[in-house]
Amino acid sequence: MIYKKDANFPYPVLTNTSNSYESGGFTLNVDLKENTDNYRFDIEYEIESDFLKELLFTRKAKLYLVVQSKDNKFFEVDLNTMFIDIPKTRISINNRTSLQMSIQSKEEISFAYNDDINSFFKEFREEIIVSRYAILGFSNTVIFEGSSSRPFDLFERKVNSALSSAIKIELGSETIIIHYRDVDLQFVGLPMSGNFNNPYIYMGLQKALSRFISNYGEDGQVDLHDIDLPTDQLDAKLYRLMKAKMVFELTTETIDEAIYNISDKVIEKYALAVKGLATSGD
Amino acid sequence: MEIRILEKGYKKNPEFYQDFLDDKIADKEEYFSDETVNIQSAPEFPFYIAKKNDEQRKVLFLEAFNTIEKYYLSSDRDLHLDEQFWHSLLILKKRDFLLETYPEIQEGIENFNNIVVKDFDWENYIYKSVLAAEYISDLVTDETERQRYYEIIIDNLDLYNYMIKYEVFRSKQFVFNILTIVDELGISSLLKKKIVGRSDLATDTRIGRQVLFEFNKNYPVIMSPMMAKEELKELFVEYLGYYTSVEQLGALV
Numbered sequence: 001m002i003y004k005k006d007a008n009f010p011y012p013v014l015t016n017t018s019n020s021y022e023s024g025g026f027t028l029n030v031d032l033k034e035n036t037d038n039y040r041f042d043i044e045y046e047i048e049s050d051f052l053k054e055l056l057f058t059r060k061a062k063l064y065l066v067v068q069s070k071d072n073k074f075f076e077v078d079l080n081t082m083f084i085d086i087p088k089t090r091i092s093i094n095n096r097t098s099l100q101m102s103i104q105s106k107e108e109i110s111f112a113y114n115d116d117i118n119s120f121f122k123e124f125r126e127e128i129i130v131s132r133y134a135i136l137g138f139s140n141t142v143i144f145e146g147s148s149s150r151p152f153d154l155f156e157r158k159v160n161s162a163l164s165s166a167i168k169i170e171l172g173s174e175t176i177i178i179h180y181r182d183v184d185l186q187f188v189g190l191p192m193s194g195n196f197n198n199p200y201i202y203m204g205l206q207k208a209l210s211r212f213i214s215n216y217g218e219d220g221q222v223d224l225h226d227i228d229l230p231t232d233q234l235d236a237k238l239y240r241l242m243k244a245k246m247v248f249e250l251t252t253e254t255i256d257e258a259i260y261n262i263s264d265k266v267i268e269k270y271a272l273a274v275k276g277l278a279t280s281g282d
Numbered sequence: 283m284e285i286r287i288l289e290k291g292y293k294k295n296p297e298f299y300q301d302f303l304d305d306k307i308a309d310k311e312e313y314f315s316d317e318t319v320n321i322q323s324a325p326e327f328p329f330y331i332a333k334k335n336d337e338q339r340k341v342l343f344l345e346a347f348n349t350i351e352k353y354y355l356s357s358d359r360d361l362h363l364d365e366q367f368w369h370s371l372l373i374l375k376k377r378d379f380l381l382e383t384y385p386e387i388q389e390g391i392e393n394f395n396n397i398v399v400k401d402f403d404w405e406n407y408i409y410k411s412v413l414a415a416e417y418i419s420d421l422v423t424d425e426t427e428r429q430r431y432y433e434i435i436i437d438n439l440d441l442y443n444y445m446i447k448y449e450v451f452r453s454k455q456f457v458f459n460i461l462t463i464v465d466e467l468g469i470s471s472l473l474k475k476k477i478v479g480r481s482d483l484a485t486d487t488r489i490g491r492q493v494l495f496e497f498n499k500n501y502p503v504i505m506s507p508m509m510a511k512e513e514l515k516e517l518f519v520e521y522l523g524y525y526t527s528v529e530q531l532g533a534l535v
Contacts, residue, residue: 064508070359072449072452088359089356089359092364134503276320
């Protein structure tokens with residue numbers, strides 16, 4: 001569980017709010033990303049105590065990451081851990097998600113040689129012996145409020161009876177616009193009509209990503225690490241979406257893979273809708 | 283299967299209850315949000331399990347755990363741990379099943395609230411079953427062993443409920459470790475015993491809950507949820523010793 005209270009401990013505990021350590025605090029930064037199947041928590045942390053770092057290094061203490069959403073997930077992490085992946089089947093971030101790191105002793109620890117603690121505790125540090133499994137430090141809590149980012153905010157639908165084709169996909173200034181000549185082409189009224197439009201979503205993304213490559217790429221490929229946030233608003237949305245879904249390289253060859261990763265199973269949902277229609281016998 | 287998600291506000295709503303009985307929910311647009319979800323198949327299972335003898339209860343829980351494991355757990359948690367999804371599924375797709383299996387729903391709205399649109403927390407049988415199926419199927423791959431663990435949960439329901447009720451313990455590894463310890467020590471019935479002769483404790487306190495309460499009191503100085511099973515077992519026996527004789531158990535640890 002995430003520990004929020006500023007409790008009084010009978011021994012020094014490294015936190016960002018208590019002053020029992022003079023050397024500094026325990027800071028955690030987390031970046032949340034996702035792809036089709038997983039949420040990825042990129043973690044960066046700093047433990048500002050050489051005494052505690054040495055305990056971790058010699059395995060007299062262990063470092064944990066707690067991810068709390070509807071339940072608690074504990075991960076033992078080490079100094080090389082850069083991220084934690086959690087499948088979407090096992091975590092929901094619709095509601096608040098909180099993360100915290102903590103350090104737990106694995107054996108009895110004497111604080112006699114702890115030079116990082118404040119002068120009050122230093123006075124009697126020879127007498128401070130912390131039992132095993134005890135908390136030695138905890139970081140700030142990083143909170144993600146529920147996410148509402150939906151890839152379909154990229155799209156607009158319009159009906160235009162003067163269209164010279166049945167549908168037309170236009171790359172607008174902020175959105176991909178799907179023009180329908182006839183409202184019937186949107187399958188309004190059929191169950192799961194939204195999903196029946198997914199092939200158009202797919203085509204729209206294909207068109208937009210192809211333009212993205214030609215705008216920012218060299219030799220038909222773009223490395224997202226190398227380019228800044230585009231000023232074109234549609235491209236900026238695509239850029240943010242791809243980064244959030246961990247698509248960093250885009251080439252003409254990998255467009256389909258990129259669409260799969262950023263679009264939350266559009267084709268599977270389409271197939272499911274078609275099958276549903278077939279079995280219901282309509 | 284496409285399921286339209288109900289708009290909040292349906293709970294404890296007499297008009298909604300009447301429309302459910304009259305099978306008119308689907309006709310009223312105002313009951314629905316803009317959201318729809320798709321699920322490949324959503325078979326029924328015992329959505330509500332109460333007032334049964336031990337043997338009946340075990341059969342029903344096992345059916346719930348196994349059905350959820352097989353048909354629901356591969357969906358995102360956004361779905362299978364979401365109150366509105368379950369209520370929408372029950373109301374819109376399982377009406378006949380509910381009326382047939384739990385005819386008392388027709389007797390009054392209290393029963394409807396308690397059986398169909400029950401709050402999705404530790405007291406809700408679907409919630410209990412989803413967490414049980416997730417936790418056990420993630421950690422136990424062998425089929426026979428998995429069924430055995432499901433039975434351990436059912437045999438120690440009081441303890442399981444207590445663990446998923448409190449945030450600090452609601453964790454896959456901790457729940458699994460405690461169940462394993464109880465099974466290894468063979469102390470299921472001991473933990474269910476009431477504590478006698480302790481006027482300082484609330485009445486009707488059972489040993490098992492009190493042991494967990496000791497873990498709770500000592501957190502976070504002792505960070506039990508992230509401890510390995512063997513470490514946890516030592517502490518468990520120590521705390522158990524506050525309430526009952528553990529000399530014979532000591533030999534087992």
